[in-house]
Amino acid sequence: MPRQFIFLINLLFSSFLFAGPLVVGTTxxxxxxxxxxxxxxxxTGFDIDLMKEICTRINRxxxxxxxxxxxxxxxxxxxxxxxxxxxxxxTTARSDQxxxxxPYLASSGQFIVPTASKSKNLNDLNGKRIGVxxxxxxxxxxxxTLNAATTVVEYKTQPDLLQGLGNNxxxxxxxxxxxxxxxxxxxxxxxxxxxxxxxxxxxxxIMANKTNFALINSxxxxxxxxxxxxxxxxxxxxxxxxxxxxxx
Numbered sequence: 001m002p003r004q005f006i007f008l009i010n011l012l013f014s015s016f017l018f019a020g021p022l023v024v025g026t027t028x029x030x031x032x033x034x035x036x037x038x039x040x041x042x043x044t045g046f047d048i049d050l051m052k053e054i055c056t057r058i059n060r061x062x063x064x065x066x067x068x069x070x071x072x073x074x075x076x077x078x079x080x081x082x083x084x085x086x087x088x089x090x091t092t093a094r095s096d097q098x099x100x101x102x103p104y105l106a107s108s109g110q111f112i113v114p115t116a117s118k119s120k121n122l123n124d125l126n127g128k129r130i131g132v133x134x135x136x137x138x139x140x141x142x143x144x145t146l147n148a149a150t151t152v153v154e155y156k157t158q159p160d161l162l163q164g165l166g167n168n169x170x171x172x173x174x175x176x177x178x179x180x181x182x183x184x185x186x187x188x189x190x191x192x193x194x195x196x197x198x199x200x201x202x203x204x205x206i207m208a209n210k211t212n213f214a215l216i217n218s219x220x221x222x223x224x225x226x227x228x229x230x231x232x233x234x235x236x237x238x239x240x241x242x243x244x245x246x247x248x
Contacts (some may be wrong), residue, residue: 022055022215025081028066029158031182032239033087046239047085050104051206057222068157070135072096076209083208083215087176089137089201097167099210101219103203104232109141110180110197114165115174115190122146122195129153131161131170138174141200166190178240220234 005133026047027034033047053064065081072084076098078213089107090100111130119128127149132138134154142152153170155161162183175183177197184191195202208215226232 002154021239022058022060023063023080024051025065025067025072025075025084025086026051027069027086030069030087030179032175032178033176034243046105046235047076047087049234049235049238050226050232051085051133053226053235054206054219054222057225058193058218070132072207073135076207079209082212083206083219085206087204089178090205091201092209097210098170099208099216100205101207102223103205104223105178105204105236107201107203108177108197108198108199109174110177111174111194112135112165112180112184112191113194115188115192117171117192117194119172119194120226125172125194127151128171129169131155131164131173133158133161135177137182137200141198142174145198 017120026043028043030045030047032045034045036042037044043066048064049067051169052062062091066074067075069086072081072088075081076084081154088094088100090103095101111122111125111227116245119125122145129151130142130146131153131157132142134156137155139152142150155237157163158175158179161173161175164170172194173180180193180197183191206216206219208219223232226235
């Protein structure tokens with residue numbers, strides 16, 4: 001019996017040491033969370049750097065697979081990926097289907113309009129056309145925030161949404177606050193913020209299947225250690241501090 005026990009321990013330890021890459025589903029166009037680097041072959045962004053650091057701390061290598069946002073959920077459900085990070089807001093409904101890490105950032109939404117827009121506050125958006133990304137939480141949030149005369153238009157991708165806003169297909173767009181601030185900071189000649197940001201969900205989390213408790217526990221431990229040693233703050237300042245200063 002002792003020999004069998006030792007064999008089992010060695011087997012588990014070997015499996016941990018030689019675990020394969022952690023396959024992480026993400027998107028490629030959701031700044032500042034996910035972006036494609038200048039060489040077009042490498043991903044960058046807050047989520048990407050955060051996940052790479054987590055993988056290092058749990059002794060796994062990260063292998064990122066890029067999907068449209070609404071594809072991440074079925075791909076994870078069908079075990080095509082091990083985890084997903086893409087500015088995914090934690091909600092009660094999503095938590096019924098998936099496990100989430102501790103929230104790594106507060107989640108909220110922010111309206112933007114073209115710089116030439118005469119709208120000055122959220123009341124001015126009542127009855128207007130509001131663009132949102134497909135399967136995001138912002139269709140419901142826009143409907144709750146504005147009156148029943150408002151039309152919500154869904155776009156498949158964020159580039160499509162921004163193009164629609166630029167082409168006056170919609171009067172405003174509702175995005176994650178950090179994303180809205182990114183576009184305004186980098187395209188102040190095209191877009192401007194309108195109104196205050198609106199809390200939504202329970203923060204952004206890393207998502208895994210319901211059965212993957214061990215992975216989520218490891219990720220949580222990594223997040224806590226990053227917070228304690230200052231690594232999280234360094235990454236946060238790298239991607240968000242300049243946005244805050246640019247939109248003041």
